[in-house]
Amino acid sequence: MIGQRIHQLRTERHWSQRDLAARAQIGQSYLSQLESGQRPDPGIHVVIKLAKAFGVSLDELVKSIVSNELSTVSQESAASTAA
Numbered sequence: 001m002i003g004q005r006i007h008q009l010r011t012e013r014h015w016s017q018r019d020l021a022a023r024a025q026i027g028q029s030y031l032s033q034l035e036s037g038q039r040p041d042p043g044i045h046v047v048i049k050l051a052k053a054f055g056v057s058l059d060e061l062v063k064s065i066v067s068n069e070l071s072t073v074s075q076e077s078a079a080s081t082a083a
Contacts, residue, residue: 002042003035005061009054010035023053 010020017035021028026049033039034046042050051061 001037001040002047002062003037003040006031006050007035009056009061013054020050020053024049026050 006020010017015023017028017031021031024031024046026046030039030046034042047058047061051058054061
């Protein structure tokens with residue numbers, strides 16, 4: 001989930017949620033919901049703001065998420081084919 005990746009990048013930088021929310025110009029409560037998984041799918045505009053705040057590319061922000069999602073889809077496909 002993207003929330004885990006956001007949390008990882010934020011803690012690596014020793015930023016509080018308030019710090020990141022201010023840098024990304026999003027609400028702190030919204031950020032908290034993203035990190036906790038209560039809001040698992042932020043819009044692209046929020047993802048862009050977060051990537052800019054972290055100083056990383058969109059690819060770097062979401063690469064582990066996409067890899068995990070593709071792996072899950074592949075496993076589900078293999079399971080349904082075997083059944």
